[in-house]
Amino acid sequence: MGHWFQQNIVEPGKVPTLVALVSFVLTFLLTRTVTRMIRAGKGPFRNISPGGTHIHHVVPGVVLTVIGGFGAVGSGKHGVAASVCAVIFGVGAGLVLDEFALILHLHDVYWTEQGRQSVEVVIMAAALALLVLVGFSPFEVNSLTPDEQQDRGSAIATLLGNFVFVLMAAFKGKLRLALIGTLVPFLALVGAIRLARPGSPWARRFYRDRPKARARAALRVYRRDARWSGPRRRIQDWIAGTPDDEHRTGTSGR
Numbered sequence: 001m002g003h004w005f006q007q008n009i010v011e012p013g014k015v016p017t018l019v020a021l022v023s024f025v026l027t028f029l030l031t032r033t034v035t036r037m038i039r040a041g042k043g044p045f046r047n048i049s050p051g052g053t054h055i056h057h058v059v060p061g062v063v064l065t066v067i068g069g070f071g072a073v074g075s076g077k078h079g080v081a082a083s084v085c086a087v088i089f090g091v092g093a094g095l096v097l098d099e100f101a102l103i104l105h106l107h108d109v110y111w112t113e114q115g116r117q118s119v120e121v122v123i124m125a126a127a128l129a130l131l132v133l134v135g136f137s138p139f140e141v142n143s144l145t146p147d148e149q150q151d152r153g154s155a156i157a158t159l160l161g162n163f164v165f166v167l168m169a170a171f172k173g174k175l176r177l178a179l180i181g182t183l184v185p186f187l188a189l190v191g192a193i194r195l196a197r198p199g200s201p202w203a204r205r206f207y208r209d210r211p212k213a214r215a216r217a218a219l220r221v222y223r224r225d226a227r228w229s230g231p232r233r234r235i236q237d238w239i240a241g242t243p244d245d246e247h248r249t250g251t252s253g254r
Helices: 003-007 014-040 058-073 078-096 100-105 113-131 137-143 148-149 152-171 175-181 185-193 201-206 211-240
Strands: none
Touching: 014 078, 014 113, 014 137, 014 211, 058 078, 078 100, 078 113, 100 113, 113 175, 113 211, 152 175, 152 185, 175 185, 201 211
């Protein structure tokens, strides 16, 4: 176990990735703790509103992400500079994705139902970073045998096949499987062969004249939501706080 950890986690080339992931997760958790304290009126923290303009933390997050990202590109994978840039990037990404829903809707939805999308994106980003950290490679390039690596035709066919599965999963409305499927191809294949989600581009195009397929897709979504929506919401509430029943402009703490 120790040998595996050393080879796959703390080898020099992966230290910046590990540092960025830890910084990202800690920043998100710390930011949510602070915003929940502001919302509850506890502690010394308050919203920053110079000149009456509320400064969302996505603003410094974008600045830090740009600085850390360009710094990481220039510093490579080794050395103190690479780790410092990884910390800056991780902190900036944590601040930005904590307000992903605000960017998506171009509206202050932090404490609303739509604000849960930020939590989902943060969890997805952390999962993808963790997969990269432990050795997964986009489209499973690392799994190719030496013979396959020498045979360019096989390698290209493998990459294109996975890319098609990823696209199919995305068009079927299975974005989580599509994203993770870039690193774990089997999941992209699962998303590609299963029924599309109702309202997805695939369903609108191919289920238009297939009422049975539409009904099966709707039933599958209903059953899945009935089983998992409750636990998922409780986890999101535990991590990020319970959304307001309705949006209250100017009173949410961020």
